[in-house]
Amino acid sequence: MATITLRNLVKSYGKTDVIHGINLEVADGEFVVFVGPSGCGKSTTLRMIAGLEEVSGGEILIGDRVVNELDPKTRNIAMVFQNYAIYPHLTVRQNIAFGLYTSTLSKEQKAAKVSEAGAMLGLEPLLDRRPSDLSGGQRQRVAIGRAMVRDPAAFLFDEPLSNLDAQLRAQMRIEIKALHQRLGTTIAYVTHDQVEAMTMADRIVVMRDGHILQSGAPMEIYDNPVDVFTARFIGTPSMNVLPVVEEGGVMRPADPGTVLAGIRPHDLLVGEAGAGASLSLAGRVTAVEPLGPETLVHFEVAGKPVIATAPARQAPAIGAEVVAHAQPGRVHLFDVATQKSLPRR
Amino acid sequence: MNPTASPTTSRSLAMKRIRPGRIVIWTILFIGGLLMVTPLLFMFSTSFKTAAQVYDLRLIPAAPTLDNYIRVLSDGRFLRWFLNSSFIAITVTLSNVFFDSLVGYTLAKFRFRGRYLIFIAILSTLMIPTEMLVIPWYLMSANLGWLDSYWGIMFPGMMTAFGTFLMKQFFETIPDDFLEAARIDGLNEFTIWWRVAMPLVTPALSALAIFTFLGNWTAFFWPLIVTTSQELYTLPIGLSSFAVEQAIQWEMIMTGAALATLPTLLVFLLLQRYIVRGVMLAGLKG
Incomplete structure (x- = not known):
């Protein structure tokens, strides 16, 4: 060795x-x-x-x-x-x-x-x-x-x-x-x-x-x-990355944004927001992928594709309007210019 | 016929069988085959005839005899020529298999300056007809004292551009991973070529060996020019000397030719699948 x-x-x-x-x-x-x-x-x-x-x-x-x-x-x-x-x-x-x-x-x-x-x-x-x-x-x-x-x-x-x-x-x-x-x-x-x-x-x-x-x-x-x-590159499906602006501790999608928010599909849950979601994304469902234990839900936010997760038997229909939420601590932030990581929020 | 085939399928199969085009093709092939085989059959037939029966054109001799074979085989010269041909054809074949594949492998698997130029130079010799090369070969043999020697007969064919080209093309199809795995396993470059690359190109090697052997077994022009003494004659030269020695003895010539053809037929019968594959590989017309 x-x-x-x-x-x-x-x-x-x-x-x-x-x-x-x-x-x-x-x-x-x-x-x-x-x-x-x-x-x-x-x-x-x-x-x-x-x-x-x-x-x-x-x-x-x-x-x-x-x-x-x-x-x-x-x-x-x-x-x-x-x-x-x-x-x-x-x-x-x-x-x-x-x-x-x-x-x-x-x-x-x-x-x-x-x-x-x-x-x-x-x-x-x-x-x-x-x-x-x-x-x-x-x-x-x-x-x-x-x-x-x-x-x-x-x-x-x-x-x-x-x-x-x-x-x-x-x-x-x-x-x-x-x-x-x-x-x-x-x-x-x-x-x-x-x-x-x-x-x-x-x-x-x-x-x-x-x-x-x-x-x-x-x-x-x-x-x-x-x-x-x-x-x-690491993680399947790939992390969702989209520009956002931050106002009062809550982020919302915006283009151009002040920062890039990265949320793994497993951290972006379709359904009711729990207490204090740090990011909520809404859009129309374009595809669903039932995986057995959970379902991947594809939807678009301001023209950008996003993948979220829904419980196995509560998958929304294609074309339905959905809202997905990320809890605090699950959103990665990246600098818009350098694409380098920033402290997570 | 498949009993479950529908009437339409059966009819189309029947139509396919009796299509006029196919009849024409088969007829042409049959006539072509007959034209090819007839001289061979007459050669064997004449070898079993006496001198008086030679012009009796029956294919099966009226009184077949083995006398010609006994006479030819008891004449020491025939055996000598047979051995000469065998020695020359086998040596040249081994040399080609070794050197053509070695050069082909080097050109296919090593990157070095001038590689492409060397390949083009080798390939360009294919464009020169043998008749043009015979004079320089002869002068070279005369200057170096190679006239009327085995080496003189063999040297022009010890390595060929065609063989190098064939082997290079084939070695290029071997994935580099095979060779790199052997390098990591500690083999030197010569052993990699011999132990790893060569066994992977057996079909091409077989084709090259067969073509080279047959080419040298039947070679006539250059051995005729370079040899003068009967002891160095190859079979084709020896047999032609039969024809002009005394009165033309067709039954003896045909007996010698039949014996000379046997190794060729044997090679073809035993290795015909390699020959067919070789023709396909080399893109020859056969």
């Missing part, structure tokens, strides 16, 4: 910088998830840690060692790819054993390690099959198995669940999380799916345009986003 440290890390293609001097410390055994939209630089960062991309500036340390100039194989890391990268001409057993290709272990020790990884990942009955006979989830497990047998200092995952269907993705999230708890190895994981980030990470690193916007525990980022982008 090892720490991973990024110091003023820069990546440029020609004259274009795509990573702008980022700094990060990943603790020993920590599960860090890099999250952000496509093109934000999260995969490039991971590939630089792996040694698959050259570093244009700054330093990468794995443990105490600067690895900028080291080949991928000498960094003692293992990587799991989005497309699994398991070899179709080899069996599951041979694929897993491929991780030990350069190992100095004896044949028996290698076979034991392969069997151990197979057992841990539930692949034992499949060891002699070819990848073409496996489901997407099983293939991803084989890829994880190949990474595991090497006992690496850190695992790197590059969007490993993107090719799986929703149900399998949910299952694999739990399996990877459980695997991390069992092995305790440092993990750097890249995804564009904020649900994966929220459910798996010890710490989330939100990236945009080659910068780290925020780094923190999932609930810390969810509760205290540093800016509008992070606030809207």
Whole structure:
């Protein structure tokens, strides 16, 4: 196991910088998830840690060692790819054993390690099959198995669940999380799916345009986003953000407003206002999404779409006029010009 | 026929079967096939005939004999030529499979300055007909003392632009993730090519091997020019020498040709699915 440290890390293609001097410390055994939209630089960062991309500036340390100039194989890391990268001409057993290709272990020790990884990942009955006979989830497990047998200092995952269907993705999230708890190895994981980030990470690193916007525990980022982008990126459905003016401790929508108010759909409740709602929004319902335990209600306020929550069996009809309220302390405020977070009210 | 098919479906199927266009197409294909197969059948037929029966055009000889085969096979020269052809075709094929795929892989998977230029330069040699290359090849062989040697016969074909192009196109379809995963697993670049990339392009390798083998097995023009001694003749050159040695002995020529064709037929019968796929891959007309 090892720490991973990024110091003023820069990546440029020609004259274009795509990573702008980022700094990060990943603790020993920590599960860090890099999250952000496509093109934000999260995969490039991971590939630089792996040694698959050259570093244009700054330093990468794995443990105490600067690895900028080291080949991928000498960094003692293992990587799991989005497309699994398991070899179709080899069996599951041979694929897993491929991780030990350069190992100095004896044949028996290698076979034991392969069997151990197979057992841990539930692949034992499949060891002699070819990848073409496996489901997407099983293939991803084989890829994880190949990474595991090497006992690496850190695992790197590059969007490993993107090719799986929703149900399998949910299952694999739990399996990877459980695997991390069992092995305790440092993990750097890249995804564009904020649900994966929220459910798996010890710490989330939100990236945009080659910068780290925020780094923190999932609930810390969810509760205290540093800016509008992070606030809207983390959490499903996205946070409602609209301009408001504040008068006597109560906010009301206005365009232009003096401040941007951000309210998560789960904090914006359709129905009667309780004592002292700090923000009330009224509009005509455009869509309802029954989710079982609750219903999401879509309506428009001054032409801007807003999502609120209603109790499961009290969903309003489409076209109905509704009022939704946010309680004090549930409204995030952001500066109109900088979009940075302000103290919450 | 499906018993549940509606009368309309049955009728349309019947119509499809007897459509005049299809009859014309099948007839043309049949005649074409017959034209292709007839010389082959006559070659085999003549090889079982005596000299007196050669001009008897019956396909099945009146008195078939194996004498020609015994004479050809007991003549040490034929075996020598057969071995020469085998050695040359196999060596050139192995060389092509190795070097064409190595260069193709490098051009497909590595980014370096001049890569595109090198590829264009290799590709442009495809535009030059062999007849134009024969003189420089001959002068080069003469200057370097390669005339009348195995190396002299083989060197022009040890690596081909076509093979490089075919392999490059195929290697480009391999996702980089496969190679990067192997890099992280600690393999060096040569081992990645050999252990990871090569098994992923088996169809293209098979096609390349088949085309190269057949091309070299039947090669005539360059081996004829570069060789002078009978010991170095390949089968096609040796067989042509049969024809002019004494009076033309058609039954002997056909016997030699039939024996020479056997490996080709065998390769085709065993590997025909790769040949068909190879033709499709290479965009050739076949």
